[in-house]
Amino acid sequence: MHSVERATVAPAGLVALSAPATAAPSIGGEIELKLHDRLEPLESDWRRLEADNLNSLHQSYDWCSAWAKTHDNTLAIVQGCQNGRTVFILPLELVRHGMVRSAQFIGGRFNNINTGLFSTEFRDHATTEDGTVIVRALTRLLAGKADLVNLTNIPLDWRGARHPLVGLPAIENQNHAFQLPLTADFEQTIAQLNGKRRRKKYRSQCRKIEAEGGFDHFIARTGAEKQALLATFFDQKAIRFKAHGIPNVFQSPETQAFFRMLLEVDRGSADTPLELHAIRLKGAHEGKIAAIAGLSRKGDHVICQFGSIDESLVAEASPGELLFWLMIERCCEEGAALFDFGLGDQDYKRRWCTVETIQHDILLPISAAGRIASIAQRGVTRAKAVIKGNPQLYSVIQRMRAHADSAPARSTGPED
Structure with a gap:
């Protein structure tokens, strides 16, 4: 009623x-x-x-x-x-x-x-x-x-x-929250962040993963892909939280059901409450997921809702950082104006962001x-x-x- x-x-x-x-x-x-x-x-x-x-x-x-x-x-x-x-x-x-x-x-x-x-x-x-x-x-x-x-x-x-x-x-x-303004030109975007150093790091990351067989920037499209990748995220996050002595905010069934339901929403446009991206490995680690991120978009504003890595896979290549590079590059191509790393003061956010929002x-x-x-x-x-x-x-x-x-x-x- x-x-x-x-x-x-x-x-x-x-x-x-x-x-x-x-x-x-x-x-x-x-x-x-x-x-x-x-x-x-x-x-x-x-x-x-x-x-x-x-x-x-x-x-x-x-x-x-x-x-x-x-x-x-x-x-x-x-x-x-x-x-x-x-x-x-x-x-x-x-x-x-x-x-x-x-x-x-x-x-x-x-x-x-x-x-x-x-x-x-x-x-x-x-x-x-x-x-x-x-x-x-x-x-x-x-x-x-x-x-x-x-x-x-x-x-x-x-x-x-x-x-x-x-x-x-x-x-x-x-x-506080941290954001990176985007332009249509990805080179101009990373120029805000010492572009020469960023490109050098990106090439180094790619070489290290290529030595292990290569990778794909994977975006879950089908219902089965979305649910499987989300389950992998929950597993990776639980392992990392436990290893670092941090409470697992994703562990409750209600929370997991909430994110599963968001994945089912299809607005028929670039806007989405949740889209899953991953670094999927080839070669010796064929099909394994080294890093995952969940993005939301409304209008020209993209928010990274969460991220995880498998620390047992190509850790020396910093797959989480590599995934951010690929996602931000794609967001520039698709006309987004702001990439939001969300709440929390962490070193990697300060390396990527030029805006701090109180x-x-x-x-x-x-x-x-x-x-x-x-x-x-x-x-x-x-x-x-x-x-x-x-x-x-x-x-x-x-x-x-x-x-x-x-x-x-x-x-x-x-x-x-």
């Missing part, structure tokens, strides 16, 4: 659940917020909004639908309407962390960038006051359902545009428990930033988390 609840917003910060306010907001009419517990009634408006290049692919309909179908979380999808037209959607789900119920972006732990879905006109004309009154209506609408609205990993400035909620209290997320978390307490949780989370975020700035301490923490991850009972909080 599909339920809808409504709240109306006025510019002075008033919220009414029934009669609309008389004054009009600065962006062209009062805003009505509706709360949905299903995606399907919004699909038409959802796909219209997601077509905007600045809206994250992690808030796309296919991404959120796959997550909702593989997880049992209650949905709390916020639809913002103005003059009878949908101008934004915040795809949220309700997740309990201990005693606190949080409303957070669907699929949050696997999202590299969250923006929500906003129309171009709304984004271009929204003011700080508009964001404030929306938040007041949002917290009123979710009262009794959530203790805290937890909107994480939002770039307040993204590709030259200001986020409509930029004026709200926010804290910098402990993880993201923020917006925490909106609803209840007393939410206010306490908000204060605690701000402290935890700051502490994590300090820990990640100390590699030795971070390594110890990761080993402790891996040990907890192997225990029979395991909480499923967001990945950090």
Whole structure:
């Protein structure tokens, strides 16, 4: 059964659940917020909004639908309407962390960038006051359902545009994201990265693998190829996580089902929620997979969702780095403008990227428990930033988390 609840917003910060306010907001009419517990009634408006290049692919309909179908979380999808037209959607789900119920972006732990879905006109004309009154209506609408609205990993400035909620209290997320701008000319793209050195390394990698029999840049096309390659990725990742004492965030059946479902989506265009690439060896290692990466694309934005390597195969050739070269070259040929390595500060990302994007978390307490949780989370975020700035301490923490991850009972909080 599909339920809808409504709240109306006025510019002075008033919220009414029934009669609309008389004054009009600065962006062209009062805003009505509706709360949905299903995606399907919004699909038409959802796909219209997601077509905007600045809206994250992690808030796309296919991404959120796959997550909702593989997880049992209650949905709390916020639809913002103005003059009878949908101008934004915040795809949220309700997740309990201990005693606190949080409303957070669907699929949050696997999202590299969250923006929500906003129309171009709304984004271009929204003011700080508009964001404030929306938040007041949002917290009123979710009262009794959530203790805290937890909107994480939002770039307040993204590709030259200001986020409509930029004026709200926010804290910098402990993880930054890393991107490489692309041009139609691959040589110009790698020229940003000391192209001469990059080409020399690429030739060296190819020679080392050719000495073992060669390789293919393999892209899974059929359903059987996709599922087999994804299973290999899960195996490779589990081995690597265990070897390095890191908790395996891909181990749960729900997570694996989510990525399997993404592979089944075919938009009939270059856009895809998930495409699998691999280095497939020839010769002595015929058919074996040395490296895997999962790419998503929406518009001109490509995100590397995950990657893995088999450290027992041609490790001296750095097959993971080689795969990035081949994927980025292909993305240039196909007209992409931004290759996104996603969240997390790692050496290989800094070697490839010229852009570092700071993201923020917006925490909106609803209840007393939410206010306490908000204060605690701000402290935890700051502490994590300090820990990640100390590699030795971070390594110890990761080993402790891996040990907890192997225990029979395991909480499923967001990945950090």
